[in-house]
Amino acid sequence: MNGTLAPALTNADRCDRCGAQAYVRAVLHAGGELLFCAHHGREHIPALAHLAEIHDESDRLLAVGPPSEN
Incomplete structure (x- = not known):
């Protein structure tokens, strides 16, 4: 991505496959770009790894604390 960081995914970002939160x-x-929920990310990212830069924020699903204000 030309050395720039992609913006963090928000609650408004939806999976291109099923419409769940990306x-x-x-x-x-x-x-x-393609956006995926954690499930579809695990399914499709191995095939896309050589074609794209992957930003995986699925660790947020395990985070403990108050919900983000995205």
Whole structure:
């Protein structure tokens, strides 16, 4: 991604496959991005790993504390 950080995923970001909250972003080297829920991220990211920069925030599902204000 040209050395820039992707913005954090918010509650408004939805999985391109099923519409659930997105926790994984795949920024394609050819341009564009795909968003996935944790389930579909685990399913599709292995095939996309060589085609995209992967940003996986699924560890937020295990975080303890008050909900974020995204």
